[in-house]
Amino acid sequence: MERHHDAVLRTVAEKDVRFIRLWFCDVVGTLKSIAISPEDLETAFDEGIGIDGSTIEGFTRAYESDMLLRPDPATFQTLPWRGEVEGTGRMMCDVLTPDGEPAASDPRRVLRSVSERAADKGLDLFAHPEIEFYLFKEGYEPGRTLTPVDTAGYFDHVHKGQGQDFRRTVIQYLEQMNIQVEFSHHENGPGQNEIDLRYADALTTADNILSFRTVVKEVALGMDQVATFMPKPMIEHPGSGMHTHLSMFQGGRNAFHEPGAEFGLSRTGRQFIAGLLRHAAEYCAVTNQFVNSYKRLWGAQEAPSFITWGHNNRSALVRVPFHKPTKGTSSRVEFRGTDSACNPYLAFAVLFAAGLKGVEEEYELPEGAEDTVWELTDRERRTMGIEPLPTDLYRALEVFESSELMAETLGEQVFEFFLRNKHDEWRRYREQVTSREFETSFFAG
Template sequence: MERHQDVVIRTVEERDIRFVRLWFCDVLGTLKSIAISPSDLENAFTEGIGIDGSAIEGLTREYESDMLLRPDPATFELLPWRGEVAGTGRMMCDVLTPDGQPAASDPRRVLKDAIARAEAKGLEFFTHPEIEFYLFERGYEPGQPLRPVDSAGYFDHVHRASGQDFRRTVIQYLEAMNIQVEYSHHENGPGQNEIDLRYADALTTADNILTFRTVVKEVALSMGQVATFMPKPMIDNPGSGMHTHLSLFQNGRNAFHEPGAEYGLSRTGRQFIAGLLRHAPEYCAVTSQFVNSYKRLWGAQEAPSYVCWGHNNRSALVRVPFHKPTKGTSSRVEFRGADSAANPYLAFAVLLAAGLAGIDGEYDLPEGAEDTVWQLTDRERRALGYEPLPTDLFRALETFESSELMAETLGEQVFEYFLRNKHVEWDRYREQVTSVELDATFYRI
C-alpha cells in the first residue's frame, strides 16, 4: 500500500497534476466526487478526507453526518479527457467512519465483505460485464420523442457513423486508464451500443464499471450527444442489459471446470447456478433496481423473464456459454438479469452471496431449459417449473424485504435504506397519470 502511495505522489509531481478527484458512490450507484489539491494527498492517504455524509443518499443516518474518504492508491489514473500535463487524476475511495472503521453504508465495503467471505473458503470471484447503452441526439425535452444517433441494428457496420467514432474514443480513454476492453459493437436498437470489459476480480470490475459510465457520458457530451444507461428508454426497442460472466477460482484453478462433465461444468459450478436460480426473486430488486428495469425484463425483447438456466440458451436467466475443452479457465456462467443501471458493487455482492449459498447448501440444479422460454405458453412454463421473475419493482421489493440472505449480504444500513428509497420510487411512480391512461380513458369513459 505504501509503495502505491509513493507512486501516486511521484506521478502527481512529475506530471504536474493540479487536481486529484476522489470518487465514491451512493447506495444507488451514482458517482460522487470531490477534488483535492496535490498538497492534501499525503493526508488523504494517512487520515482520510472529511465529508458531510448526510448529504449523500443512504450514506449515513442524520445523526452520523461526519465521514471520511480514504483513496485506494492502486486505483490512481489520469483522466485522459483532461490532458496528461497539468491535468486531473482520480482514485476510488473507501468510506470510513470518523474513527477509521469501514462505513456500513459504503457499497464498496459491501462487495469487499462478500469477497472476503468467498476468500475464507479459498475462492476468488471474477467477473466480465457486457455493458449496453443508448446514444441520443442532444436537445431532448420531456414529452418529446427521443432521437437516436443512428438507425442501425445488431452488429451493423455503419459507414461514417458517429457511433463508431464514439466507441473508438471511449475505448482509447478506457485503455489509457488501464481498463481493458474485449469487444465493442452496435447493438440491436437504434443508437444502442455495447462495450465489453475484460475479466478481472469483482472489486476491480465494479470500480471499472463506475469509471466506464463516466467515460461514456464524457465522450457523448464532447460529441454533442447524450448517453444513457436507462434500462428501457424506448417502448419499441430493446432495453440495455449488463450480461455478466461469473467464475470462481480456487488455488489458481477454475472451480467451475470439470473435464469430461456435461458442458465441462463442475459440481461447484452447478451448485453456484442453483443458488443464482433459487435466490433470484430475492436479489432481483438489486440487479434490476428501478421501476423502469421491469419494462426491460418484461418488454418481450430478449430479456430474461423466467427463472431457469440453459446451455447457450439466451432466453434463460443464467446461461452456460460454450467453452474451449482444452481451456479449463474459460468455464463460466453468464447472468443475464442485471441491467446497465445496477449498482455494480451491490449487484456483484448479492450474486456472489446467492451462488455461495448454493455451494454451501449443496443445492440441486434443475434440468436446463432447451426451448426458447419466451415462446412457451404459460401452461408449458408452469409444467417445466419455470417461475417468473417479479413483474414490477413492488413485487421485487416484497421478496427482497423478506430475504435473510439479502439483509445479511448488504448489512442492516444498506438493506434498510435501499428498501426505503425504492418504496418511495414506487409510490411516486404509482401516483403518476400517464399518457397511456389518458388515451385509454379520457375520451372513452
C-alpha cells in the same frame, strides 16, 4: 500499500497533475466526487478526507454525519479527457467512520465483505461485464421525442458512423486508464452500443464500471451527444442489459471447470447456478433497481423474464456459454438479468452471495431449459417448474424485504435504506397520470 502511496505521489509530480478527484458512489450507484490538491494527498492517505455523509443517499443519519474518504492508491489513474497539462487524476475511495472503521453504508464495503468471505474459503471472485447503452442526439425533455444517433442494428458496420468514432474514443480513454476492453460493437437498437470489459476480480470490475459509465458520458458530451444507461429508453426497441460472466478460482484453478463433465461444468459450478436461480426473485430488486428496469425484463427481445438456465438459450436468466475443452479457465456462468443502470457493487455482491449460498448448502441444479421460454405457454412453463421473475419493482421489493440472505449480504443500513428509497420511487411512479390513461379512460362512462 506504502509503495502504492509513493507511486501515486511520484506520478502526480512527474505528470504535473494539479487536481485529484476522489470517487465513490451512493447506495443507488450514482458517482460522487470531490477534488483535492496534490498537497492534500498524504493527509488523504494517512487520515482520510472528511465529508458530510448526511448529504449522500443512504450514507448516514444527520446526527452522525461525519465520514471519511480514504483513497485506494492502487486505483490511481489520470483522466485522459482532462488533458496532459495541469491534468486531473482520480482514485476510488473507501468510506470510513470517524474512528477509521469501514462505513456500513458504503457499497464498496458490501462487495469487499462478500469477496473477503469467499477468500476465507480459498475462493477468488471474477466478473466480465458486457455493457449496453444508447446514444441520442439530444437529452430527454418532457414532450420531446428521443432521436438516436443512427438507425443501425446488431453488429452493423456504419460507414463514417458516429457510433464507431464514439466507441474508438471511449476504448482509447479506457485503455489509458488501464481498463482493458475485450469487444465492442453496435447493438440491436438504433443508436445502441455494447462495450465488453475484460474480466477482473469482482471489486476491480465494479470500480471499472463506474469509470466506464463516466467515460461514456464524457465522450458523448464532447461529441454533442447524450449517452444513457436507462434500462428501456424506447419501448419499441431492445433494453440495455449488462450480461455478466461470473467465475470463481481456487488456488489458481477454475472452480467451475471439470474435464469431461457436461458443458465442462463442475459440481461447484452447478451448485453456484442453483443458488443464482433459487434466490433470483430475492435479489431482483438490486440487479434491476428501477421501475423502468421491469419494462426491459418483460419486454421480450431476449431479456430474461423467467428463472431458468440453459446452455445455448439466450432467453434464459443464466446461460452456460460454450467453453474450450482444452482451456479450463474458459468455464464460466453468464448472468443475463442485470441491467446497465444497477449499482455494480451491490449487484455483484448479491449475485456472488446467492451463488456461494448454493455451493455452501449444496443446492441441486434443476433441469435446464433449451427452448425459448417466451414461446412456451403458461401451462407448459408451470409443468416444467419455471417460475417468473417479479413483474414490477413493487413485487420485487416484496420478495427482497423478506429475504434473510439479502439482509445479511447488504447489512442492515444498506438494506433498510435501499428498501425505503425504492418504495418511495414506486410511490412517486404510481402518483403519475400517464398519457395512456387519458387515452383509455378520459371519455369512459
